[in-house]
Amino acid sequence: MxxxxxxxxxxxxxxxxxxxxxxxxxxxxxxxxxxxxxxxxxxxxxxxxxxxxxxxxxxxxxxxxxxxxxxxxxxxxxxxxxxxxxxxxxxxxxxxxxxxxxxxxxxxxxxxxxxxxxxxxxxxxxxxxxxxxxxxxxxxxxxxxxxxxxxxxxxxxxxxxxxxxxxxxxxxxxxxxxxxxxxxxxxxxxxxxxxxxxxxxxxxxxxxxxxxxxxxxxxxxxxxxxxxxxxxxxxxxxxxxTEGSSSLYDADGMRQLVSGAEQVTGRSLGDSDLGDIALRLLADHTRSTAFLISDGVIPSNEDRGYVLRRIMRRAVRFAYLLDVSDAVLVPMIERCAEMMGDAYPDLRTNSELILGVAEREEGQFRTTLANGSTLLDQALDGLDDDATLPGAVAFKLHDTYGFPLEVTEEMAQLRGHEVDLAGFDAEMEQQRARAKAASKGGGVEVGEAADEFRRLITENGPTEFVGREVSTTEATVLGIVGGSVVLDRTPFYAESGGQVGDTGTLSWSGGSARVLDTTFALPGLTRHVLGNDAAPDVGGLSAGDTVTASIDVERRNAIRRNHTATHLLHWALRQVLGDHVKQQGSLVDETRLRFDFSHFQALSADEIVRIEDLVNREVLTGEPVSHEEMSRSDADERGAIAFFGEKYGDDVRVLEAGPSVELCGGTHVSALGQIGTVKVTSEASIGSNIRRIEASTGLNTIELLRRDEATLGALAAELGTSSDELLATMRRRNDDNKALRAEVGQLRTEAARSKAMSLAETATDGVIVARVEAASRDEVRDQALALRDRPGIRAVVLGAVPGGKGVTLVVATSVDGDLHAGELMAPAAKAISGGGGKGADLAVAGGKNADGLDEALEMLRTALGIS
The missing domain is CATH 3.30.930.10 (Bira Bifunctional Protein; Domain 2)
Structure with a gap:
């Protein structure tokens, strides 16, 4: 079948x-x-x-x-x-x-x-x-x-x-x-x-x-x-x-992918045990790679992204073991999309993103593979006969370079060494513990609290959210669980989709309480968090009582501005950077918006300006914002984009904000002009192939501009000029500083030459070895070079403790001579607990052990034959 x-x-x-x-x-x-x-x-x-x-x-x-x-x-x-x-x-x-x-x-x-x-x-x-x-x-x-x-x-x-x-x-x-x-x-x-x-x-x-x-x-x-x-x-x-086979790789689809793996590797099933493993693995890992990237997972070093990266690297690693030098992921993914694209159209829609990520990841890892092989060879070279390869090395090869343990074992055994499997298992267990801790979600109710929340939603149904229409409403208390109050209806928006929960107050005949946060206890059941204590004083409030629930309207308005602006920003990013941009996370609160997205390099200043201009031009139109509930099929017909990581049911809310049409259940402004000026405040990498951009809107942008204006004014006053002349003044100051640094450098060189005159008289057989006083490492170097350039000098060794901190050791040899500065320096640098300096005619080393300087100089005297 x-x-x-x-x-x-x-x-x-x-x-x-x-x-x-x-x-x-x-x-x-x-x-x-x-x-x-x-x-x-x-x-x-x-x-x-x-x-x-x-x-x-x-x-x-x-x-x-x-x-x-x-x-x-x-x-x-x-x-x-x-x-x-x-x-x-x-x-x-x-x-x-x-x-x-x-x-x-x-x-x-x-x-x-x-x-x-x-x-x-x-x-x-x-x-x-x-x-x-x-x-x-x-x-x-x-x-x-x-x-x-x-x-x-x-x-x-x-x-x-x-x-x-x-x-x-x-x-x-x-x-x-x-x-x-x-x-x-x-x-x-x-x-x-x-x-x-x-x-x-x-x-x-x-x-x-x-x-x-x-x-x-x-x-x-x-x-x-x-x-x-x-x-x-x-x-x-x-x-x-239905094929009469117990092998999943004989199933329709998998069989064709194995055939594709045979084509890209030039190997056939049955050639070898390693080849059979590699072909099946390529067929399987190709599908995982294509579908995970299509669903928004990007290779990284954490959580889901780490698992995807490991899958991709294992596929490339096994191709590498078969001596396949050409890229394998792209042609295999293309074969997968061709076979499964009818059942899963996203594989074709997202093909540019999937193939781009796969190509970059494989290219980077092939370089890493070569380094991993070098690491294993170096580790084996450093072992005594019959010694065991440490488990930590085997795990690093497995975890970082994608080397399967059995491959490391085989390569080690060929050199006469076993692998410390207990040490490897210990490292693996630590990794599993880290992964388990990272995968645990926050805020999940357990025990009696979870049972009580389930009882409330079973008996009363989900909380009715009325916060799109009103900011204050009368509501009935359904229950009080720990520090949370559950109501039958509420104007408070519960944290979801990147938008923070509302704050405000609950008031009743016997008192009032501040709502510090609003979250979902269970899907559809809203809890109003009254404080950090396990059971805050709620003035005798109990189930069945009526309360007045009021949100902080000013805070909500600021959140709405940032949330709608986030959708415009997403649209602008795709316009400027390309359709591969997909949301990887977001945070919308009253002070800023934060948007994480898939992209492969830093944004240029020009790109940021173009993004800001696109967004603000839409804001200035003042066009109405539509936020309607409809069926998912109707939303798809409108071309609505779904944000990554969000759950959507059969009925969804579609936000139309200018050219942006996306699924979103949050709260939004009613017209684009209410957003105010949008200003990008930062853009940076937060992981492999994932960028983060932050921006401000409304009064927050005004406050940002005022802060920047005040900073410029303070700088101008400090430099004794006006804000308009600040840049020109800074350029003049920089030019002056460059001239002064050049003058200081010239004076330092002349001083070094002057000191060198007296040291030149101490030369023995064309060699000078001396401990000198100097204010900086560069001063020691300059003195050594000035001495080396004098007639008849074939080697100069100077040591100093510049400024009383650290040790500087310099070896300078004649450019045309047969002495190698780096080779002379190597043993002497150990005496000062230092390193560096491998040049043929100039070696400069720094160290921490000032007490070892005299020993180092004596070692060099001996090496140069003047002790």
């Missing part, structure tokens, strides 16, 4: 059964509990399963084919890629989901029907006699449906333990699962079914999860009020088994 045929069959099958077919979400998940990457089909639906958000589908059932990456954190298959034919870092997961709707009685027969019915009838056409099912040891219901309704022989239904019980975490929704396995036959291993047989013979391809329990903090299971279904069918595994 071809990939497009499986996509079509899946979508049609579940659409006919009342499911909303949902497009794949991005690879960057949004739920607070989510891992680094979307790694399963159910990830985009977590908030629906947890009851944190209302299910938007009628009936409440959906299906999707979700792109996934497992290359970081708990679910990390990266090290197995290429060696195993059953692991991928990028894969697709087909899934169907029921949110309190149908359950086992419907799902199990549907699964059997889809797998075994003929292709003409909309199924996969798999031989039912080769299908096995597993159920949890406690799930009598599932076993009965498989046996009595489906008709699967009971000898092909096996009970299993923890492998067939799904849990989101230590607490929360959970339940039994039923897995489908394909039997590839006795040539693939021992009999005995999935429970006892060979794992290479019985391959799982579909997991049906039945969420029916809630595990409390005490470990006890209670029935959920609504049961759910979450299934995951391995897309590549299913394609492979």
């Amino acid at each position: 071809r990939a497009h045929e499986l996509r079509s069959a899946w979508d049609r099958f579940f659409e006919r059964r009342g499911h909303t077919v949902v497009p794949s979400a991005g690879l960057i998940p949004h739920h607070p509990s989510a891992p680094m990457f979307t790694n399963s089909g159910m990830m985009p639906f977590v908030s629906y399963f947890l009851g944190e958000e209302a299910v938007p589908y009628d009936p409440p059932r959906a299906s999707s084919i979700q792109k996934c990456v497992r290359a970081g954190g708990k679910h990390n298959d990266l090290d197995a890629i290429g060696r195993s034919t059953r692991h991928l870092s990028f894969f697709e997961m087909a899934g169907n989901f029921s949110f309190g709707d149908y359950f086992k009685a419907e799902m199990i027969p549907w699964a059997w029907e889809f797998v075994t019915s003929s292709v003409g009838e909309g199924g996969l056409g798999v031989d039912g006699d080769r299908i096995w099912a597993t159920v949890h040891t406690t799930d009598d219901e599932a076993e009965a449906i498989w046996a009595d309704v489906v008709g699967l022989p009971r000898q092909r239904i096996q009970r299993m333990g923890t492998d067939n019980f799904w849990e989101m975490g230590e607490t929360g929704p959970c339940g039994p699962s039923s897995e489908l396995f394909f039997d590839f036959g006795p040539e693939f291993g021992a009999d005995g079914g999935p429970a006892q047989g060979s794992e290479w013979r019985y391959i799982e391809f579909w997991n049906l999860v039945f969420t029916q329990y809630f595990r409390g903090a005490d470990g006890q299971l209670t029935d959920l009020p609504n049961t759910n279904v979450d299934t995951g069918l391995g897309f590549e595994r299913t394609l492979a088994l």
Whole structure:
């Protein structure tokens, strides 16, 4: 079966059964509990399963084919890629989901029907006699449906333990699962079914999860009020088994990518074990690279960007091991986009960005690879016979240069050395701890607070946001959790999309409290943070009370100006720099806007001016700003751009601010003229291929101009001139300073020559070695050169402690002589704990050990034969 045929069959099958077919979400998940990457089909639906958000589908059932990456954190298959034919870092997961709707009685027969019915009838056409099912040891219901309704022989239904019980975490929704396995036959291993047989013979391809329990903090299971279904069918595994193969690299798509890898490397499968690993790895890593960059991830040394960089470098490294000197990523990515562009059009839309990033990253890393090989050779050269290569060196080669550990081991063994694997493992464990700490999201509620927030949203629904229309409203207190108050409606905007949360006040008959921040406790549930204490005094306020909620209007207005200006700035950046510019993060508060974007070099002063001019010309038009709610399909028709890293549902808000049309749920001005003058205040790099620009608007720009004006006035007064004449005055002062420095230099040279006259009389056999007094390192150097240029002098050695700090040692030899200054200096520099100075006729070294100067001079006297 071809990939497009499986996509079509899946979508049609579940659409006919009342499911909303949902497009794949991005690879960057949004739920607070989510891992680094979307790694399963159910990830985009977590908030629906947890009851944190209302299910938007009628009936409440959906299906999707979700792109996934497992290359970081708990679910990390990266090290197995290429060696195993059953692991991928990028894969697709087909899934169907029921949110309190149908359950086992419907799902199990549907699964059997889809797998075994003929292709003409909309199924996969798999031989039912080769299908096995597993159920949890406690799930009598599932076993009965498989046996009595489906008709699967009971000898092909096996009970299993923890492998067939799904849990989101230590607490929360959970339940039994039923897995489908394909039997590839006795040539693939021992009999005995999935429970006892060979794992290479019985391959799982579909997991049906039945969420029916809630595990409390005490470990006890209670029935959920609504049961759910979450299934995951391995897309590549299913394609492979329709080919009669257990290798994912025989699946449609993967097979063509392996063929592409053969073309770019000139190698064929079966030539060698290393070659086979490299070809499979190139096929897999190409897809991960293309999709991650397309979804906005840029190679860097942190978080997701670090994982992407490691994936790209591993691909290049294995091509390097095959002696492939030409670039491999670009042609492989082009092949991937050609194959998968129909299913994922973004691969083609973003091709310029994807290929540009890949080309630059590979080019830079190929230079690094050469350096890594040099590092390993140097480390091995420095080892005694039979010594072990330190684990830290092996880890640096693995982590920084992309050398697989087994390659380092092999190269070391060829030189007669083993690798300190324990040391390597210790370094790797430290890295994992750092990555785990970096991937933990902030602000995630746990324990009793999380349970209370979930209760509030379950009983009352999401908080109604009225802050687009009013700044003050009456509201009812739903609950008080720690230092936060939850209301049924609020004018306070909760921090999201880069925009900070509102501040203001809550007042009631018994008192009032300052709202210091507004955030989401759960998606859709707003909490008003009253203070930093765990339980601030709220004057007897309790659930059911009425309060008046009022935002700080002046602060909100400043935030709105900055937020709308951010969208104009994004548009202008794309106009000036190109469409490859994509948002990588933002911060909008009352004082400034900050925008992170993908770009590969610093902006020039001219580019910044052009960006400012484009933005301010739009502001001066005073055009109205439109901020409308519409369906996602209507937004796409308008050409709205989605900001990277944001989650959007079926209904979205579209901001039209002049030429900028983007999806955004924040708050904005009603007309462009309200923004005021926009001024870029800084632009800098914050990581590989990522830039950060900051700007001000409105009164903040006026304050910035006043500050700069005051600074210029103070400088002018200090120089005794006017602001208008400041530049000309500074230029005259600089010219005067240059002339004075030149005069000082001339005087210093003459002084050095004068001192040299007296030292010249101490020469022995054309050699002068002396300790001198000097105010600077340059003065010692000048004296040495002045002496060397005198007739009959073949070498000069001078030492000093300039200004009483540090040591300067100078060796100057005749340009036409046979003495080498750098070679003379090398042993003597060690006596002053210094280094440097390798020139043939002039060597200057600096050191810290003043007490060693006399020893150094004596060593040089001996070396020059005058002691």
